[in-house]
Amino acid sequence: MANFFLDNKDLQYHLSHPLMQRIIELKERNFADASLYDYAPQNVEDALDSYRRVLEIVGEVSGEVIAANAESVDHEGPRVVNDHVEYASGTVRNIEALIEAGLSGMTLPRRFDGLNMPVTCFAMANEMVSRGDTGFENIWGLQDCAETINEFATEEIKAKYLPRVSAGETCAMDLTEPDAGSDLGAVMLKATWDEEAGVWRLNGCKRFITNGDGDISLVLARTEEGTKDARGLSMLIYDKRDGGVKVRRIENKLGIKGSPTCELVFNNAPAVLVGDRKMGLIKYVMSLMNAARLGIAAQSTGLCEAAYREALKYAAEREQFGKSIDKFVAVSEMLKNMEAKTLASRAMLYETARFVDIYKQLAHIQQERGLTAEERQEMKFYNRLADGFTPLAKMFSSEFANEVAYDSIQVHGGSGYMKDYACERLFRDARILNIYEGTTQLQVVAAINHVTKGTYLEQIARYEELVCNDATRALGEKLVALRELFVKAIERVEALDKECAGYKDLHSRRLVEIAGYIILSHILLRQANEVEEYVAPAKRFVKYASKKVMEAYTAILESEVSDVELYKA
Amino acid sequence: MAKQVPDTRNVGKDAMTPEGTVNRAALAAIFNPEDLNALEMALQMKDRIEGAQVYVLTMGPQRAADVIREAMWRGADGGYLLSGKEFAGSDTLATSYALSCALRKIEPDIIVAGRQAIDGDTAQVGPQVAQKLDLPQVTYAEELVDINDTEITIKRRLERGSEVVVSPLPAVITVNASAKECRPRNAKRVMKYKYALATSEIALATEERKAFIEERPYLHIIEFAAADVNPDPEQLGLSGSPTKVKKIENVVFQAKEAKALTADDKDIESLMQELIASHTLG
Numbered sequence: 094m095a096n097f098f099l100d101n102k103d104l105q106y107h108l109s110h111p112l113m114q115r116i117i118e119l120k121e122r123n124f125a126d127a128s129l130y131d132y133a134p135q136n137v138e139d140a141l142d143s144y145r146r147v148l149e150i151v152g153e154v155s156g157e158v159i160a161a162n163a164e165s166v167d168h169e170g171p172r173v174v175n176d177h178v179e180y181a182s183g184t185v186r187n188i189e190a191l192i193e194a195g196l197s198g199m200t201l202p203r204r205f206d207g208l209n210m211p212v213t214c215f216a217m218a219n220e221m222v223s224r225g226d227t228g229f230e231n232i233w234g235l236q237d238c239a240e241t242i243n244e245f246a247t248e249e250i251k252a253k254y255l256p257r258v259s260a261g262e263t264c265a266m267d268l269t270e271p272d273a274g275s276d277l278g279a280v281m282l283k284a285t286w287d288e289e290a291g292v293w294r295l296n297g298c299k300r301f302i303t304n305g306d307g308d309i310s311l312v313l314a315r316t317e318e319g320t321k322d323a324r325g326l327s328m329l330i331y332d333k334r335d336g337g338v339k340v341r342r343i344e345n346k347l348g349i350k351g352s353p354t355c356e357l358v359f360n361n362a363p364a365v366l367v368g369d370r371k372m373g374l375i376k377y378v379m380s381l382m383n384a385a386r387l388g389i390a391a392q393s394t395g396l397c398e399a400a401y402r403e404a405l406k407y408a409a410e411r412e413q414f415g416k417s418i419d420k421f422v423a424v425s426e427m428l429k430n431m432e433a434k435t436l437a438s439r440a441m442l443y444e445t446a447r448f449v450d451i452y453k454q455l456a457h458i459q460q461e462r463g464l465t466a467e468e469r470q471e472m473k474f475y476n477r478l479a480d481g482f483t484p485l486a487k488m489f490s491s492e493f494a495n496e497v498a499y500d501s502i503q504v505h506g507g508s509g510y511m512k513d514y515a516c517e518r519l520f521r522d523a524r525i526l527n528i529y530e531g532t533t534q535l536q537v538v539a540a541i542n543h544v545t546k547g548t549y550l551e552q553i554a555r556y557e558e559l560v561c562n563d564a565t566r567a568l569g570e571k572l573v574a575l576r577e578l579f580v581k582a583i584e585r586v587e588a589l590d591k592e593c594a595g596y597k598d599l600h601s602r603r604l605v606e607i608a609g610y611i612i613l614s615h616i617l618l619r620q621a622n623e624v625e626e627y628v629a630p631a632k633r634f635v636k637y638a639s640k641k642v643m644e645a646y647t648a649i650l651e652s653e654v655s656d657v658e659l660y661k662a
Numbered sequence: 663m664a665k666q667v668p669d670t671r672n673v674g675k676d677a678m679t680p681e682g683t684v685n686r687a688a689l690a691a692i693f694n695p696e697d698l699n700a701l702e703m704a705l706q707m708k709d710r711i712e713g714a715q716v717y718v719l720t721m722g723p724q725r726a727a728d729v730i731r732e733a734m735w736r737g738a739d740g741g742y743l744l745s746g747k748e749f750a751g752s753d754t755l756a757t758s759y760a761l762s763c764a765l766r767k768i769e770p771d772i773i774v775a776g777r778q779a780i781d782g783d784t785a786q787v788g789p790q791v792a793q794k795l796d797l798p799q800v801t802y803a804e805e806l807v808d809i810n811d812t813e814i815t816i817k818r819r820l821e822r823g824s825e826v827v828v829s830p831l832p833a834v835i836t837v838n839a840s841a842k843e844c845r846p847r848n849a850k851r852v853m854k855y856k857y858a859l860a861t862s863e864i865a866l867a868t869e870e871r872k873a874f875i876e877e878r879p880y881l882h883i884i885e886f887a888a889a890d891v892n893p894d895p896e897q898l899g900l901s902g903s904p905t906k907v908k909k910i911e912n913v914v915f916q917a918k919e920a921k922a923l924t925a926d927d928k929d930i931e932s933l934m935q936e937l938i939a940s941h942t943l944g
Contacts, residue, residue, distance in 0.1 A: 132853035132854040143853045147849045208849055
């Protein structure tokens with residue numbers, strides 16, 4: 094009986110983080126729901142116990158059902174039948190199991206039949222589902238769209254759609270178009286107000302839409318005729334029950350084959366507006382994207398876990414030269430680094446998720462009552478950290494997922510190149526993770542301001558306040574030395590950028606990577622300081638991080654302003 | 663009806679005591695697998711008949727209440743724990759007698775159980791309960807075809823194929839492992855029922871927990887002691903169990919080297935003779 098929660102002590106560790114107490118207090122608002130709902134918790138301890146039990150269910154469904162169907166789903170894939178998506182049979186069984194287990198609407202309030210769980214727990218669930226089948230995580234994880242509806246839509250719209258999400262209906266976010274990918278401001282799908290019917294009408298097409306035939310879709314469309322940029326775009330809900338959207342085709346992809354990536358044709362499709370006109374991209378998509386990026390970080394962490402475990406198992410069973418290959422240091426070093434990256438990816442994911450939880454809940458509370466000065470301060474503090482950490486989490490976990498999947502095949506040797514082992518599917522599935530929801534290059538764009546405006550350095554200073562024990566002291570000192578290099582690198586880049594505009598752009602990825610490696614190391618160091626089992630993996634990760642920091646630092650040190658010209662198009 | 667059993671599917675090397683009995687301490691206590699198939703079928707009946715309720719009856723020590731809680735998390739409305747030292751040492755006859763006494767008291771409209779338990783593998787308890795209660799029985803049930811207030815239609819798994827039978831209600835249905843797997847635990851149900859306790863467990867709980875359960879009657883798992891089900895004491899436990907274990911032998915499987923044979927007539931002939939000589943065949 095595989096259970097992806099019970100077999101993962103590291104995941105369980107993150108549920109016991111001290112910040113969970115504050116998150117629960119905010120999420121449960123004095124436990125007022127306890128007298129209204131028979132499944133609401135009575136106190137912090139009760140809430141944590143419920144989280145653990147629900148995650149155990151996710152762990153079982155992921156291990157027993159979703160993982161078991163992953164291979165057949167990869168082979169079978171979805172099809173277009175009569176202009177609509179028909180999922181692979183395994184996908185249908187996965188959805189059934191998750192509905193029976195009542196795992197939809199995980200973060201939604203109880204008044205919309207949700208489970209009212211924190212984002213942190215939802216990320217844990219995403220991670221486990223992805224470990225079972227990375228492609229399926231998309232379909233299930235898109236319930237996150239409901240959070241955007243909950244945050245910005247009217248009571249009437251929430252009451253109509255959110256209980257349906259809690260009952261297991263799937264969602265989609267229809268953003269991309271053939272000429273609007275990374276540059277969403279160029280979206281052209283037209284929304285016109287139909288006075289007679291009292292609805293908006295959508296016309297045009299969307300491309301690369303994950304789960305494009307979902308029941309409830311958030312659509313980015315141009316409501317302001319004659320505009321050409323982000324300021325003319327609004328967010329609308331399209332309800333599949335109303336009809337008007339056809340699936341023209343499903344893309345044939347390298348990986349995540351069970352997840353239908355659709356080309357959609359909107360023909361007078363009715364839709365309702367979410368929030369204010371013209372705020373579609375500027376406000377709502379940004380919120381949606383931040384949540385989605387955290388989702389990809391969870392998806393990536395789940396893939397790391399799966400790929401690492403596949404390699405570990407194979408290396409223990411495969412014998413050459415009279416012993417199992419995990420006994421050869423050339424293999425075990427790879428395995429240890431895969432483990433370190435998986436732990437670091439997870440550490441960063443939940444650190445970020447906790448920041449998101451606190452500021453999002455305070456924002457929700459702000460809609461109900463005024464915040465105290467202290468609470469406003471707290472919200473601002475965590476909002477800034479969440480904004481700074483989300484691109485780092487997405488970037489690092491998705492790059493690590495690719496590296497771990499690559500090494501997983503390497504550990505399998507020739508067998509890993511064959512279709513017989515799961516590592517080849519994981520390798521294909523991993524490849525999209527550092528592309529969609531903003532490529533790594535775009536995460537760098539989101540993160541670079543936090544390098545130069547001090548978000549990362551301030552947080553590193555807070556991490557440096559940790560009082561190390563004998564086992565971790567040397568690591569702490571090493572990280573201080575790396576931070577000093579980071580400061581020098583920033584100074585050099587900023588100085589040379591003044592001499593030659595474009596120098597900072599050229600090195601922004603290197604700066605963000607240095608920041609990321611130091612931050613990830615600090616979170617693992619803190620874990621090592623608490624739990625002895627983390628000391629060795631933290632040592633390995635810091636060695637790896639130090640090597641990467643030195644590489645980036647050296648590259649900056651050796652780079653002259655003439656390089657700006659050298660790499661120009 | 664459900665039973666808590668040692669998990670004999672995942673047997674480690676300490677699964678048996680040196681005396682050759684099952685080392686229950688080394689094996690996790692689990693919901694008997696075919697009873698989970700039975701629970702699923704019962705829940706399907708509940709899905710189809712408005713107002714129907716599913717209750718789980720189990721006989722065992724206090725910790726067997728785990729089985730009832732598990733069933734509640736998956737969809738059952740509640741349960742009955744039949745527990746007491748009088749029931750200790752029951753064979754299938756005494757077990758079915760005790761269960762039938764409890765069922766007379768509960769008066770269900772339909773009784774569903776797994777075909778057999780993985781610890782005893784007798785498949786006798788379900789049919790014996792039917793016989794004692796003078797009810798029709800459908801064994802090897804694989805699929806619920808139809809159900810209404812008076813009749814049930816069941817597809818049975820046979821050795822070579824299947825058959826569809828109709829039985830009047832009430833009846834006893836025993837369900838095969840080939841039936842639909844049980845639905846998973848449901849998140850809201852787990853949160854709602856996680857503090858459900860049987861009567862004797864409540865007695866051991868903190869005052870706070872007692873008060874909590876008192877306010878929420880759905881968390882109270884009904885517990886029957888022997889006296890509650892009006893049995894003939896002679897037919898309970900050891901005294902009601904004619905089965906006597908004569909001898910237990912520890913069988914150790916010894917892996918031998920594989921033997922490669924060709925499709926040649928001579929090879930097949932020699933294999934046949936070998937199998938007949940070792941009494942594997944014939």
